[in-house]
Amino acid sequence: MRLPVNLTLPLAALILAAPVMGSEAGPAPTTGPAADYPVTVGEPFTVGNVTWTPTDQLNYDAVGYAVIGEGAGTTGANKTLPLPSYVEVTALDSGRTILVRLERRGPMVNEALVELSADAATQLGLAPGSHAPVRVRRVNPPEVERAALRSGNKVPERMETPEGLLKVLRRKLADQSPLLPPPSTPPTMPKGPLAQAAPAPLPLASSTPVPKAKTLPPATTAAIPNPAPRKPASSAPQVPGPKPSAKPPVPKGGEVVQIGAFSVEANAHKAAAQLGATVTTAGKFWRVQTGPFANRAQAAAALEKARAAGYSDARIQRAD
Known part of the structure; x- marks a missing residue:
């Protein structure tokens, strides 16, 4: 004898199982600007006899030296900027400029300003083992470039820095003390031709x-008794200052x-x-x-x- 088939039971079982199957996939990955959060500043730390204090400085603009270290993608390490943050790194020898995502603290030597990953150093044109003069400037790039760097990819190079500004930056690096944290102040373009000899x-x-x-002391002539006849203005001597x-x-x-x-x-x-x-x-x-x-x-x-x-x-x- 053939029994009747109940078609509603398989449909009900499928509906009940759907939430359970969906929960196994887990939450969707974070995308957009939220992927850069939380941003960490951190506590002061010491390298040798120099104390470095991390700070969320928006107009950070400093010159120093870059070394090549660990890390994948176009990333880098800095002692004071928040993590993560984004900077433009310029090679002062060539003017070549790239965008780098700072993800680590370092370099743990006082003589270096930034540590670049091998991929970032290659894009900037630095040879292995380089100790290259660079400019590091904090920027706020668009989300499409942030997403590319977070994914381990690189973004197109920036416009090369003009030679006039490179001369200013090299002079700033030569004048600052290598034993102290570099001043993070934007450089000032010169007015007129630059001096060539340091x-x-x-x-x-x-x-x-x-x-x-305003340069003459007060009451100078009054203190001189019987002054001599005055000479023409064109030959009158100037009263010396202090x-x-x-x-x-x-x-x-x-x-x-x-x-x-x-x-x-x-x-x-x-x-x-x-x-x-x-x-x-x-x-x-x-x-x-x-x-x-x-x-x-x-x-x-x-x-x-x-x-x-x-x-x-x-x-x-x-x-x-």
Whole structure:
């Protein structure tokens, strides 16, 4: 005898089993900007005798040296920027610029600013074992480039940096102390042709002449009894200002910070008073300097103070 077939039972079983089968696939992977979270800043740490303090600095722009280390894809390591974050790395020798995703802390040596993976170093054109001068600038790339770097791929190179800016960046690297964390300040493009010789005197810091009346000591002529007949204005001697400060003895091989060279003596004394510096004459100019310091590391703090006061052309040079 043939039994009737119930067609509703298999359909009900399939409906009940569907949620169970779907739960085995797990949650969908995170995509979009949320894939870069959480962002970690971290606590201060020490490498040798230097303390590095991570910070979420949006306008980070520094020069230093790059080394090649571990990691896959176009990635890198930095001591202070949040993880992850994105930077443009420029080779100061060639001007070549690439986008890198920072995923690790490092490099754990004070002489290097950034550590690049082998893939990132190859794209930047660095040879294995390189210790190359670079610029590292934090950027906010579009999501399509972020996604590519997260997936282990690379993105197209940026436009090459022009030679004029490369000269500014190389000079900034030469002036900063390798024993201290590099200042993360954007470089300033020069006004006019760049000076080619590094040891030459700095460009004149005075661009606005000071009115002649302000440079004369008050009541000078009143203090002179029975003044001699005045000569024509064209040959009248100028009243001298205050004498340059005596320069302290400098140890042989020491370092000084030259704040600037001025064509107007009053401007030189104003800068010296602002920074506690000394004024010396050099031909037709007045040089403002601080120091002497026993070594370049001690002079670095005075250099940063001078630049923070607005003297961006200040530099460290040998006292002798």
